[in-house]
Amino acid sequence: MIKKAIVLLSGGLDSTTTLxxxxxxxxxxxxxxxxxxxxxxxxxxxxxxxxxxxxVKQHKIIKIDLRQIGGSALxxxxxxxxxxxxxxxKGIPVTYVPARNTIFLSFAxxxxxxxxxQNIFIGVNAxxxxxxxxxxxxxxxxxxxxxxxxxxxxxxxxxxxxxxPLINLKKSDIIKIGCKLGIDYGITHSCYNPDNSGKSCGKCxxxxxxxxxxxxxxxxxxxxxR
Amino acid sequence: MIKKAIVLLSGGLDSTTTLxxxxxxxxxxxxxxxxxxxxxxxxxxxxxxxxxxxxVKQHKIIKIDLRQIGGSALxxxxxxxxxxxxxxxKGIPVTYVPARNTIFLSFAxxxxxxxxxQNIFIGVNAxxxxxxxxxxxxxxxxxxxxxxxxxxxxxxxxxxxxxxPLINLKKSDIIKIGCKLGIDYGITHSCYNPDNSGKSCGKCxxxxxxxxxxxxxxxxxxxxxR
Numbered sequence: 281m282i283k284k285a286i287v288l289l290s291g292g293l294d295s296t297t298t299l300x301x302x303x304x305x306x307x308x309x310x311x312x313x314x315x316x317x318x319x320x321x322x323x324x325x326x327x328x329x330x331x332x333x334x335x336v337k338q339h340k341i342i343k344i345d346l347r348q349i350g351g352s353a354l355x356x357x358x359x360x361x362x363x364x365x366x367x368x369x370k371g372i373p374v375t376y377v378p379a380r381n382t383i384f385l386s387f388a389x390x391x392x393x394x395x396x397x398q399n400i401f402i403g404v405n406a407x408x409x410x411x412x413x414x415x416x417x418x419x420x421x422x423x424x425x426x427x428x429x430x431x432x433x434x435x436x437x438x439x440x441x442x443x444x445p446l447i448n449l450k451k452s453d454i455i456k457i458g459c460k461l462g463i464d465y466g467i468t469h470s471c472y473n474p475d476n477s478g479k480s481c482g483k484c485x486x487x488x489x490x491x492x493x494x495x496x497x498x499x500x501x502x503x504x505x506r
Numbered sequence: 507m508i509k510k511a512i513v514l515l516s517g518g519l520d521s522t523t524t525l526x527x528x529x530x531x532x533x534x535x536x537x538x539x540x541x542x543x544x545x546x547x548x549x550x551x552x553x554x555x556x557x558x559x560x561x562v563k564q565h566k567i568i569k570i571d572l573r574q575i576g577g578s579a580l581x582x583x584x585x586x587x588x589x590x591x592x593x594x595x596k597g598i599p600v601t602y603v604p605a606r607n608t609i610f611l612s613f614a615x616x617x618x619x620x621x622x623x624q625n626i627f628i629g630v631n632a633x634x635x636x637x638x639x640x641x642x643x644x645x646x647x648x649x650x651x652x653x654x655x656x657x658x659x660x661x662x663x664x665x666x667x668x669x670x671p672l673i674n675l676k677k678s679d680i681i682k683i684g685c686k687l688g689i690d691y692g693i694t695h696s697c698y699n700p701d702n703s704g705k706s707c708g709k710c711x712x713x714x715x716x717x718x719x720x721x722x723x724x725x726x727x728x729x730x731x732r
Contacts, residue, residue, distance in 0.1 A: 340574070342574050342575075343571065343574065344570050345569065346616070348566070348568055348569070349568075349613065349616045349617050349620055350620055351616070351619065351620035372658045372661065376658055377616075378615075378616040378617075378619040378620055378657065378658070379612055379613075379615045379616035379619060379656055379657055380616075381656070382612045382615060382616075382652070382653070382656045383609070383612040383613065383616060386605055386608045386609040386612045387575065387605075387609065389604075389605045389608060390572070390575045390577070390603075390604040390605035390606075390608075390609060391575050391604075393577065393604040393605060394575055394576055394577035394604055412658075413655065413656060413657055413658055413660065413661050414655075414656045414657070416655070418655050419652070419655040419656055422648075422651050422652035422655045422656075423652050423656075425648050425651070425652070426608070426645070426648035426649050426651070426652045427608070429639065429640075429642070429644050429645040429648045430605055430607070430608045430639060430640045430645055430648075430649075431604065431605055431639055431640070432598045432602055432604070432638075432639055434639065435598065435639050
């Protein structure tokens, strides 16, 4: 029997590694990406390239405009802050998007139900991260529990499993795993605030965390070779 | 201090009663409705009329096209079944929309966070209902628990409360409560399969449950006086 999985794919380093890990585990992949009004919409193009390169059965891009809700530097007209001295500013930064992973996982859950799929992969990480609450293990577990009460399929005895294989890994370890799996990180995108050509700013939280990861892994980031 | 609440408002009998109950409890209301590709889109117009009549601080209509996901007679080209002899067919009917309440509550949660609101009202009911899993108390409790781990505001010590005041009420009791609160049910809409003018079919699950409720309450449904 074919094992199937939904994989949330943003086009970033973490979700790409998660996709490759799910693929390695012999899952047939149904990738889902979100065109949610993010300023770094460029990542969707990257997600399409990645899905094609790694190989997925289907790639769905869901259009949901989170600018209708607002409240984040990633969707609103608020400046993306620069990360100072490699350290995060106090608290959760303004790039946090209210309930984003809850919304994304809800759509993944709905699609899982339509396709009769019980496995959902998400590349959240709670070590080298921006402090977003919906990237923590405790949140993922609570979502999984809720998902198992939310759907028709679960009333029929099927179990939804939310896989978060990166949750406790350092960024450098994620990169090392991905390189072993043959990922070309040159096709991924991490920057929150790219220019019109898609070039990374090198200053936002996401860029800094990525650079730190490659440095600690002792690997050159192929993104900057192009 | 003004107490504020988000209320999920579909334009139906249950959500309208829930709105009136929240209003009675002196909450300032932020109503949220969803234009999700439902065949009974007519209900959104009704929701606007209801929000205006009962009085809300703001009414947000979120556009999210669940036809991108599919899997339901309410969003796809699948016939809405007629309820036979007042009884539900075996199991959960095809009008079930995969993970709909999970998705709707996720958006409500995001908006709650943006507005710094800790109370969310939803008119789910698990007595005279179609058997949808995401209308059960056990689901609502699990969602609440998850919500309290999902957001920035909850990491700052704030608590999200999901109110489901109708959960254990019979439809007839909901109608009696609503009438006492002065609701004109003539402006609400329940039918899953209305004609182009918005006229109810009288045969779907939702129409039958509504008719049964009014009959048991001994009240004439004003919807049919017009």
